[in-house]
Amino acid sequence: MSRLVVTSIGPASSVQDGGRHGAQRYGLTVSGAMDRLALAAANTLVGNEPFAAAVEVGPFGATFTARDGAVRVAIAGAPRNADVAGKPVAMDTSVTLKDGEPLTLGFARGGAFTYLAIEGAIKGEPVFGSLAVNARAGLGSPYPRPLEAGDEFTVDAASGAPELRIELPKPASGPIRVVLGPQDDEFDDANKALFLDSEWKISATSDRMGYRLEGPAIKHLHGHNIVSDGTVNGSIQVPGNGAPIALMMDRGTSGGYPKIATVITADVGRLAQTSAGTGFRFKAVTMAEAQDEARKFQQLIRTLPDRLRSSDTIELNIEALSDANVAGYAVSAMDAGTWQVAAEP
């Protein structure tokens, strides 16, 4: 066994997996990764099950150091500078840390959450089948709280498998898609239109429980108190002040505000990775379209292993370069055969 030591880490970083399902009827929050696709991609790179437990690294930087042997890891999700002992590491690749070598992750540039998967996965004692941290309920393993410097994971010694990269489809751009309801009839047409036609920004006070949206005030037809009913990941509730809140993975299992719309499964991770202060819009789609997208998303997760490539094949990904440029980052090809976002502009 090796150890992976958390040498430094910012707030809002914790162990997450596919979530804690089956006990919402008892009020138990689901939790789990904010960006399931990124979690699955990182896990796939090191041969784990897609929703195995990994480190969800929040927007700030972090350093992890291998001890008592080599450790193989992979990173995916919000892009950031990464290096192992000074040598750059690209997003969406695996890398092996030799005993004593640190992996350093910079601040997220766009998005918030990057997933660090460890070969053999993080080990702990599952509660309701999950190691996911739910800090409010004191659940999660091996640490039932956000990670702190000095924490460590006992992990498998690196297998020596060749390093891989994963070719993910170009992320969807454009509006975050929603299905109206369950309580869209608590709003008149003008306010539904206001919700769908306005530009929104995610407030800096958002967290894993909910993303507060800044924009016009949405008015209710009959007031803001409804009898509590069940919530889902991506429920958009409108409290009394008219400022919608998109409920995320640490949401309460029930809530008493009208829910105007629900983010489609395929776009919840995209919403999770929308940076605070960045303008975006919603778009209503039909149930048929939403379910079609949900099935495609499932198919994408299932077929992630088909997207693995040897990381030493030098293929400059023009599309990725151009995306990165569109996103406003200066990009340069690196000698490692991958591309890497240059220093902050």
Next chain:
Amino acid sequence: MAETLPPPRLLPSGDSAVTVEFSRTIDDAANERVLALDKALAAASIEGISETIPTYRSLLVHYDPGKIGFDALGEKLLAIAGQKLPPTTKARRWRIPVAYGGEHGIDLEDVAKALNTTPDDIVSRHVGGDYRVAMIGFTPGWSYLSGLDKSLHMSRRQSPRLFTPAGTISIGGVQAGIQCLAAPSGWHLLGRTPVRTYQLHRNPTFLTEPGDRVTFFAIDHKTFEELDRAAEAGEIVAERVDA
């Protein structure tokens, strides 16, 4: 129950869940139908349904759109909800000990004043109630009860408290509650129970189920301390009475 029941409304909750709504208000008959549908779905084991969450007036059904679509599932749900389902009255009953007033029920005196009566009278009305767990939500084990004596219905506090202790027994609006973990609350605190409706390493982890019957009985504060220690050690300390 009438022969033909009004069909519930199917409200889309995104692409992987549907809310089956029986009523817009708190209504015992609707809650009974929610719990009956919940039970019937568990027995029917419909391919694709992963989890159900009963609430006062609706059942949230989580499902996998890769296994069943909204329309096909909706038809099945309406068909089952339209049947005359067996009532869920043969539930188990929990007798829950409560230390009323004092430091454990800081609002008891104010509630008595507001309702123009004595704290003892409030306790006897609360103890006299025959409750049902209508739903569990908000935080683990938080059991929302229907069946509160009408004379105890009163609006919630103007400003919610940011902290109320674990085990709080409270009333708010037409509802009564058993709260397991410390949490913010705008309800009126009448007492505390040593009973943990949720305790991680105990079997069962969750004590109450939606549909369970509940009655309360008063204990003194010394008994509370004794039972609280026993509960901390993993004892259930509620009395189970099977109907």
